[in-house]
Amino acid sequence: MLSKKTKYGLKALTFIARSEDDMPVQVGKIAKSEQIPQKFLEGILLTLRKSGILGSKKGKHGGYYLRHEPSEIKMTDVMRVLEGPIAMVPCVSLNYYEKCDDCPDETLCSVHRLMIEVRDSTLNVFRNTTLADLSSVD
Amino acid sequence: MLSKKTKYGLKALTFIARSEDDMPVQVGKIAKSEQIPQKFLEGILLTLRKSGILGSKKGKHGGYYLRHEPSEIKMTDVMRVLEGPIAMVPCVSLNYYEKCDDCPDETLCSVHRLMIEVRDSTLNVFRNTTLADLSSVD
DNA sequence: TGTAATCCCTACTAAACTGATAGGATTAAT
């Protein structure tokens, strides 16, 4: 299941991308427009900022803005920040690899082989989708 | 993340498929060979039986067996039984569709569109993979 | 007919995770 955190995060990013006139967007505005609990959203945008996807400006008239063009922001990066590893098992994760306790030989493990295929096909989607695709209104 | 339940279930199915000489396979044998807590595995095999993927024979010399040829057992079915819906959000689920509370218009929702693509690519893997693929030793 | 092996079923539990709330500290514009 996609966590609410990720869902909210994606919606917020889309919102910011759509309202780009180089003015920072306030959490409150996003929360209201997208029906997201504001305090919850605060934390989400914070992690997006810490990861380098968003920038922020503090104080009055502050808010969040994209650090790069929407077309440069790949879903692989966004999803990893919000949802964690893309692979469904650590033993097929590119960025968070971990060996299974059981499983003496990965190449013989049926789960391993299946999950590599799932990872690759999901990765293929995320690599070929940017925030620009999400926020286009076609 | 893939649940242990699913992981264990897939390993067990693979084990049964590999040791097919038409004799039912005992939970204890699978548990020992695959390093799975036996009581936990019991429950998993039970749900696989109730779903029609496995059959069982009670009493001495009893055990579990496949109800169909491995090449007929598609991962779509197995995954839905073990892991639940394949879609990451209910609003793009084929078998368990549910509208989002928020989201007045799905066709305009960025998350919706992205998740449809993920669903389709994952589905494509599961539809083209059978237990025979998992249990082959190439 | 008794006994051992096996599936079957229900209930319980500890730990982790999720989604959210609370309360305030810090910063900046006016």
Add this chain to the structure above:
DNA sequence: ATTAATCCTATCAGTTTAGTAGGGATTACA
């Protein structure tokens, strides 16, 4: 100063996960 924003930490109720416990029901076979 006041106000409006981000930032940070802690807390919490509910759910899920992974597993354990204990036994009931069924069958093979001596």
